[in-house]
Amino acid sequence: MTAALLDRLGPEVVLTGQAAEGFVRDERGLFDGVPAAVVLPRCTEEVALAVRTCAENRIPVVPQGGGTGLVGGAVPVGRGEQVLLNLRRMNRIRAVYAEDFALVAEAGCVLAEVRAAAERADRLFPLSLASEGSCQLGGNLATNAGGLNVVRYGNTRDLVLGLEVVLADGTVWNGLQRLRKDNTGYDVKQLFVGSEGTLGVITAASLRLFPLPRRTSTALLGLVDIKSLVPLLELARRCFDDRVSSLELLPAAGLDLLVRHVPGSRYPMGQRHPWYLLVEASSSTVRGDLDAVMDAFLTTALDSGHAADAVLAVDRADADRLWALRENLSEAQKRAGGTVKHDVSVPLSEVGEFVIAGTRLVHERLPGAQVIALGHVGDGNVHFNVLPSPGQSARDTHLWHRVNEFVHELVARFGGSISAEHGIGLLKREAHAEHADPVRLRLQAAVKQALDPLQIMNPGKVLSQDVTGGKTR
Ligand SMILES: Cc1cc2nc3c(=O)[nH]c(=O)nc-3n(C[C@H](O)[C@H](O)[C@H](O)COP(=O)(O)OP(=O)(O)OC[C@H]3O[C@@H](n4cnc5c(N)ncnc54)[C@H](O)[C@@H]3O)c2cc1C
Known part of the structure; x- marks a missing residue:
């Protein structure tokens, strides 16, 4: 079935047999599949030729970026029936328009490289994920990735000014404009953002940039209980105005796993608190004292009784140590045997109540199981994970479905979404x-x-x- 592809694009671009092995990757190890071939295009024209050839021969195409997706979206289904189209060779920053606060990059650029290119022009591309060293721009766009700065800058969808896409018949749509305003009919670029490779192949994007922050202030608060979360989120928004960029929840149960399983990890405060809130704010002006605002925020949080303790980062290395607690929670869960995962969102004002109700349900229905709820709570996004009781396995698909079912029902009762930022893929x-x-x-x-x-x-x-x-x- 791949002869036509080889014929038109040659063995430099189309890998088959042994050469095509090792490309399939599922971050969670839940799905596998064998591609009929792997296509490694070097330019948009080669993507177009590959997709046109696949359309003529009715060969299914699976676009693949960095393979860090968490729902099996970039894994081919079946054995030898689908072609994997890997964008990694298309990794050029095509142009930086500093005055337009815009940058055009190809889909195969690793996210960290896009951020670095913006920074070299004294600009910020604010999309930031723990996987930014390996995920790619095309994958970020196709999943409408969220991440750590959504509270201030929005999801990937909000950061796109234009796209270049190869459509399912091989036609190239060049929509790489960098306009801030364009109300000429339906906004078709947004159909491709979050489409998870099911509508076309994104080959390049024009991205929205921001002033580079000059000052950053980071603190970790120990919470009295989860009911303090919503008042603290509200207080942070009120104190920092639009300068708060991250509001991340960390559970003590997660830090316990971290200390037990990830060497070098320590509790951040003398006393163990049931929940922690990581707060980061930044400002792109040198005027205005961000530290004074942080100080006022922490004082009010402690005086109100919602926070029991707080740690303020004194420099970037200190801030990185606080961030490491958040970023290593995934690894800690993995090393503890894995958790049944949920990436859900509820209205901001309901986050605390959702965690309380969900925890109650888990304890009723799965005695001995533990809830590890964490994540981007400033966006109402909770990674509501369940560590099964000893003797049960998070890899047991029956258990996984059972837990998903009652958690998703609860999400529906809260008017929430069963996929806040990871997408649907195969898993959901x-x-x-x-x-x-x-x-x-x-x-x-x-x-x-x-x-x-x-x-x-x-x-x-x-x-x-x-x-x-x-x-x-
Ligand atoms: C440690 C870790 C932390 C993470 N943190 C976050 C987080 O905070 N927020 C978040 O949202 N996600 C997070 N993720 C998930 C993941 O990193 C994102 O979904 C990311 O956007 C996927 O990019 P990728 O290049 O790896 O895409 P892939 O996994 O390769 O693909 C993902 C989907 O996009 C499609 N696709 C890929 N490239 C293209 C293209 N060029 N054109 C069309 N479709 C394409 C694929 O077919 C697939 O359906 C995290 C993952 C890990 C491992």
Whole structure:
């Protein structure tokens, strides 16, 4: 099935057999698959030729970035039936427009490199994830990644001015504009953001940049209990105005795992508190004393009784040590045997109540299990993870489904989303079909049908073929 691809693009670009091994990667180790071939295009024209060839031969295409996605979206389904289109060779920063506060980069650029290119021009590209050393811009756009700075700068969707996309028939859409305003009909670029490779291949993007922060202030608060969370989030927004960039929840249960399993980790305060809130604010002006605002925030938080203790970072190294506590929580869970994961969001004012209700449910239904709830709470986003009791395994799919089911029902009761930032992929496809509003699902299926009528773009991801009406693969 890959002869036509080899014929048109040659063995430099199309890898088969042994050369195609080792590309499939599922961060959570839940899915595997074998690609029919791996295509490594060097330019947009080669992506277009590859996709056109696949369309003519009805070969399914799975776009792949850094492979750090957490829902199996970049893993081919089946054995030898789908082609993996890996964008890593398309890694050029095409242009930096400092005066326009814009940058054009190819999809295969690693996120950290995009951030560094912006910084060299004295600008900030604010998308920041713990995976930024390996995830790629195309993957960030395709998943509408969230991350650590959403509270101030928005999701990836909010950071895009234009896109270049190879459509499902191989046509190239050059939409790399850098306008701030453009109300000429439907905003089609936004269809591709968050589409997880199911509508086309993103080959480049025009990105929105910001003034580079000159000063950053970081602190960790020990909370009296989870009920203090919402008042503290509100206080932070009020004190820092729009300068607060990160509001991250850390649970004591998570720090326990960290101290036990990740060498060199220590509790951040003399006393262990049930919850911690990491707060970071930044300012791009040298005027105005960010430290004084942080000081006022911490004093009010402590005086109000919502915070029991606080640590203020004195320099960047100190701040990095506080961030390491947050960033190593994933690794700590892995080393503890793994957790059943949920990436959910609820209205900001309900985050604390959601964690309380969810914890109660877990304790009722899974005696001995532990809740590790953490994440970007400033956006109402909780990674509500469940560490099974000894004797049970987080890799037990039956347990995974059972826990997902009652947590997702609770999310629905809170008017929340079952996928705040990681997407749907393969992992949440059934849950999405079950929980999504039927009209929204019908609209999504209509978009898929309109943009990919042959159903060759990452089939089986996001929408099941029951929903799209395509043939089952
Ligand atoms: C330690 C760690 C921390 C993380 N933290 C966060 C976080 O804070 N916030 C967050 O949102 N996510 C987070 N993630 C998840 C992941 O890093 C993001 O989803 C990231 O955006 C995926 O980028 P990628 O290049 O690895 O994409 P991949 O995993 O390669 O692909 C993801 C999806 O995008 C599609 N795709 C990839 N490239 C293209 C393209 N060029 N055109 C069209 N479709 C494409 C794929 O088909 C797939 O469906 C984290 C992951 C890890 C391992």
